[in-house]
Amino acid sequence: MTCFIALGANLGDARAQVLQAAKDVAVLGTTSQLSKLYASAPWQADGPDYVNAVMRLDTHLNAPALLVQLQAIEQQAGRVRSYTNAPRTLDLDVLLYGSARIESPLLTVPHPRMWERAFVVLPLRDVAPELNLIAQLKAVAAQPIRVLN
Numbered sequence: 001m002t003c004f005i006a007l008g009a010n011l012g013d014a015r016a017q018v019l020q021a022a023k024d025v026a027v028l029g030t031t032s033q034l035s036k037l038y039a040s041a042p043w044q045a046d047g048p049d050y051v052n053a054v055m056r057l058d059t060h061l062n063a064p065a066l067l068v069q070l071q072a073i074e075q076q077a078g079r080v081r082s083y084t085n086a087p088r089t090l091d092l093d094v095l096l097y098g099s100a101r102i103e104s105p106l107l108t109v110p111h112p113r114m115w116e117r118a119f120v121v122l123p124l125r126d127v128a129p130e131l132n133l134i135a136q137l138k139a140v141a142a143q144p145i146r147v148l149n
Contacts, residue, residue, distance in 0.1 A: 003066065004095040004128060005055045006111070006120050009077075010042060011089045014051040015148065017077055021090055022055055024073045028066065029059035035123035037148040043117055047087030051148065054095065054123035063097045067107050070094065095120065118143035 005025060009017040018037060026032040033056040039049050059066060070092040077090035095111045102109040114120045118140035125133050 001060070001062075001098045001100075002056065002058050003063075003097040004124060005057060005070065006052065006091070006093040006095050006114070006123075007055060008050050008052040008091040008119065009089055010047050010050040011087050012078075014048075017090050018051045018053055021073055021077065021092060022053065024076070025055055025057060025070070025092065028061060028069050029057040031058045032056060033127045035126035038119055038123055038145050039148050040119045040143070040145040042087070043119065043143075045087070050119060052119040052123060054120065054127055056127040063094060063100060063102055063107060063109060064104075066097070067094060095124065115139065118145045 007018045007021050007025070009021075011017075015037060022032075022034045035054045038052045040052060041049055061069065074090050074092055093111055094107065094109055095114050097109045100109055111120075114124075115136045116139070121133060121136045121140050122145060124131065125137065
Protein backbone atom coordinates (compact mmCIF):
# COMPACT_ATOMS: atom_id res chain seq x y z
CA MET A 1 0.00 0.00 0.00
CA THR A 2 1.28 3.46 -0.84
CA CYS A 3 1.02 5.86 2.06
CA PHE A 4 2.27 9.34 2.86
CA ILE A 5 3.80 10.24 6.21
CA ALA A 6 4.54 13.71 7.57
CA LEU A 7 7.80 14.11 9.47
CA GLY A 8 8.53 17.10 11.69
CA ALA A 9 10.73 18.24 14.55
CA ASN A 10 11.55 21.47 16.33
CA LEU A 11 13.68 20.46 19.33
CA GLY A 12 17.36 19.59 19.34
CA ASP A 13 18.92 19.10 15.92
CA ALA A 14 15.58 19.06 14.11
CA ARG A 15 17.10 18.54 10.66
CA ALA A 16 19.10 15.52 11.85
CA GLN A 17 16.04 14.13 13.65
CA VAL A 18 13.91 14.31 10.49
CA LEU A 19 16.63 12.74 8.32
CA GLN A 20 17.19 9.92 10.82
CA ALA A 21 13.44 9.36 11.09
CA ALA A 22 13.25 9.08 7.29
CA LYS A 23 15.82 6.27 7.43
CA ASP A 24 13.92 4.57 10.26
CA VAL A 25 10.59 4.85 8.44
CA ALA A 26 12.07 3.60 5.16
CA VAL A 27 12.72 0.15 6.68
CA LEU A 28 8.96 -0.21 7.26
CA GLY A 29 8.36 -0.46 3.52
CA THR A 30 9.68 -1.72 0.24
CA THR A 31 10.31 1.66 -1.39
CA SER A 32 10.36 5.20 -0.10
CA GLN A 33 10.89 8.75 -1.29
CA LEU A 34 11.55 11.81 0.88
CA SER A 35 10.52 15.33 -0.07
CA LYS A 36 12.73 18.36 0.26
CA LEU A 37 13.11 19.63 3.82
CA TYR A 38 11.12 22.73 4.73
CA ALA A 39 11.31 25.16 7.65
CA SER A 40 8.29 26.94 9.10
CA ALA A 41 7.13 28.58 12.28
CA PRO A 42 5.07 26.36 14.60
CA TRP A 43 1.44 26.08 13.49
CA GLN A 44 -0.95 26.73 16.39
CA ALA A 45 1.92 25.86 18.75
CA ASP A 46 5.01 27.32 20.41
CA GLY A 47 8.73 26.76 20.23
CA PRO A 48 11.41 27.16 17.59
CA ASP A 49 10.83 26.71 13.85
CA TYR A 50 10.03 23.23 12.60
CA VAL A 51 11.84 21.18 10.01
CA ASN A 52 9.24 19.27 8.00
CA ALA A 53 9.12 16.75 5.18
CA VAL A 54 6.74 14.20 3.70
CA MET A 55 7.66 10.66 2.86
CA ARG A 56 6.05 8.39 0.29
CA LEU A 57 6.23 4.80 1.50
CA ASP A 58 5.11 1.53 -0.04
CA THR A 59 4.43 -0.83 2.86
CA HIS A 60 2.82 -4.16 3.61
CA LEU A 61 1.84 -2.98 7.10
CA ASN A 62 -1.82 -2.19 7.67
CA ALA A 63 -2.55 1.36 8.85
CA PRO A 64 -2.85 0.59 12.60
CA ALA A 65 0.38 -1.45 12.54
CA LEU A 66 2.12 1.37 10.68
CA LEU A 67 0.96 3.85 13.32
CA VAL A 68 2.36 1.65 16.10
CA GLN A 69 5.74 1.51 14.33
CA LEU A 70 5.77 5.28 13.76
CA GLN A 71 5.01 5.92 17.43
CA ALA A 72 7.89 3.60 18.41
CA ILE A 73 10.22 5.65 16.19
CA GLU A 74 8.96 8.84 17.89
CA GLN A 75 9.65 7.29 21.31
CA GLN A 76 13.18 6.31 20.26
CA ALA A 77 13.73 9.94 19.26
CA GLY A 78 12.70 11.10 22.74
CA ARG A 79 9.18 12.30 21.92
CA VAL A 80 7.34 13.51 25.01
CA ARG A 81 3.63 14.32 24.76
CA SER A 82 3.50 16.90 27.56
CA TYR A 83 0.58 18.91 26.11
CA THR A 84 -1.24 19.40 22.81
CA ASN A 85 1.02 20.90 20.14
CA ALA A 86 4.03 20.95 22.48
CA PRO A 87 7.46 21.35 20.87
CA ARG A 88 8.82 17.93 19.93
CA THR A 89 11.92 16.03 18.99
CA LEU A 90 9.92 14.17 16.36
CA ASP A 91 6.38 14.01 15.05
CA LEU A 92 5.26 11.37 12.54
CA ASP A 93 1.72 11.44 11.12
CA VAL A 94 0.00 9.17 8.63
CA LEU A 95 -1.45 11.60 6.08
CA LEU A 96 -2.85 9.20 3.49
CA TYR A 97 -3.00 5.42 3.36
CA GLY A 98 -3.90 4.53 -0.20
CA SER A 99 -7.48 5.65 -0.74
CA ALA A 100 -8.54 4.41 2.70
CA ARG A 101 -10.79 6.41 5.00
CA ILE A 102 -10.15 5.50 8.61
CA GLU A 103 -11.86 6.95 11.67
CA SER A 104 -10.88 5.34 14.94
CA PRO A 105 -9.95 6.66 18.37
CA LEU A 106 -6.26 6.16 17.46
CA LEU A 107 -6.08 7.08 13.79
CA THR A 108 -7.89 9.30 11.30
CA VAL A 109 -6.97 9.06 7.63
CA PRO A 110 -6.82 11.23 5.63
CA HIS A 111 -5.21 13.37 8.31
CA PRO A 112 -7.97 15.82 9.31
CA ARG A 113 -5.94 19.06 9.09
CA MET A 114 -3.40 18.25 6.39
CA TRP A 115 -4.88 20.52 3.72
CA GLU A 116 -4.68 23.54 6.06
CA ARG A 117 -0.90 23.36 6.45
CA ALA A 118 1.73 24.57 3.99
CA PHE A 119 4.31 22.41 5.78
CA VAL A 120 2.30 19.36 4.64
CA VAL A 121 0.98 20.46 1.24
CA LEU A 122 4.28 21.67 -0.24
CA PRO A 123 6.36 18.60 0.66
CA LEU A 124 3.46 16.33 -0.34
CA ARG A 125 3.59 17.91 -3.80
CA ASP A 126 7.29 16.93 -3.98
CA VAL A 127 6.60 13.20 -3.55
CA ALA A 128 3.12 13.00 -5.09
CA PRO A 129 3.07 15.21 -8.18
CA GLU A 130 0.23 13.07 -9.51
CA LEU A 131 -2.13 14.46 -6.85
CA ASN A 132 -4.06 17.50 -7.98
CA LEU A 133 -3.07 19.96 -5.23
CA ILE A 134 -3.78 23.26 -6.99
CA ALA A 135 -6.62 24.29 -4.65
CA GLN A 136 -4.71 23.15 -1.57
CA LEU A 137 -1.58 25.05 -2.61
CA LYS A 138 -3.65 28.22 -3.12
CA ALA A 139 -5.27 27.77 0.31
CA VAL A 140 -1.91 27.74 2.10
CA ALA A 141 -0.05 30.21 -0.14
CA ALA A 142 0.05 32.94 2.54
CA GLN A 143 1.76 30.71 5.12
CA PRO A 144 5.49 31.46 5.40
CA ILE A 145 7.66 28.42 4.62
CA ARG A 146 11.10 27.98 3.13
CA VAL A 147 13.01 25.12 1.49
CA LEU A 148 16.07 23.97 3.42
CA ASN A 149 17.72 21.73 0.83
